Amino acid sequence: MSVLRPLDKQPGLNTATILLVGTEDALLQQLADSMLKEDCASELRVHLARSLPLPSSVDRPRIDLIVFVVNLHSKYSLRNVEESLRHVDATFFLGKAAFLATGAGRESHCSVHRNTVVKLAHTYRSPLFFCDLEMEGFQATMAQRLVRMLQICAGHVPGVSALNLLSLLRSSETLAPEDL
């Protein structure tokens, strides 16, 4: 299967799976480690992938949240993410997908403009996070945020659904593209 669908498998009991897609292997690995260190009542599974489509030979559980990591220092990572976006089903973008832009701290090294990523996130109606994954403190905070988001997307928090969270996260972001 070349297209990822959000609800085609049964959810594992007490399990939440996140898929991190990005070209920066070291950063993704560090982020995965910090996420696993987080104190969470459910079991976490972190999958890392350079790009989609994923090989269908591996037996993997239902993916609850996909985070596309774009490094603002390299145009290749942006292109990679854009390519991978085509292999994701549209129903994922109802709250189960998010974008993460790293490397915004060093303005001189940025070859991808901030607005490009903002427009991309706006087109897909998904939340966009800016986080410098190379700094320890920010990475830990981001890991915490992702863990909470993952719990909600996996349905482990009663009363809040992924779509609900999406509309909660939306209000502060839709202003930005109109200001540009």
Add this chain to the structure above:
Amino acid sequence: MEMQPGEHAATESPDSGGGEGRPPQVAGAQEARPEDRLTLLLRLRAQTKQQLLEYKSMLDASEEKTPEQIMQDKQIEAKIEDLENEIEEVKTAFEIKRLALHRMQLSAALKKNLEKINPQTSVLMDNMKHILKLNKLIMKSQQESWDLEEKLLDVRKKRLQLKQASESKLLEIQTEKNKQKDDLAIMENSDKIKTVQQNLQTEIQVTTVIQHVFQNLILGSKANWAEDSAFKEIVLQLEKNLTMIK
């Protein structure tokens, strides 16, 4: 392309509240286990309910037919925004209804409570009286601040009017000055003035010539003009340089 984009191994972290079906790590926590099991079961129940709700809602959503025609980007964007606004409206309506429901429940409970206990001595009555006092204070200060704002607004209006009046007056003064300057310039350049000036020049020259003629006449007659005072006056007057009169 022999190397497909690889997927790295998944890692997992065990449950902190006691793994269900996994061998226990700590052997000496048997008493705490029933507690943990119960909470775990309750949590799993809540989770499963939530997940079931999600699947049901997806099922309901997929029963609606999506329009298959190719729409333009702008139309799709507009439609998406409409749908998002719908979601927001439904959410706010739900929140308002929940708030109203809570308020009704609260007031019903308050009523029951008041019927049971002596209303004069309860802390509740004190609280409510305090609340009423504070509300009165709030209303009074709001009224005061409103009045002050009105006064401020009036003062500002007056200032604006004065500014506008002074602006128009200054404008008038400026136009008047400009008109005067223009008039002066016109006057200086008019032909009438020029001809008058020329006439004046010729008259002066003629008079100067006549003066010189008379001077030479008197000198040539070798008469003694210093003796007679009237004669002296006439001679001195002839000396006056007429070009200096201008």
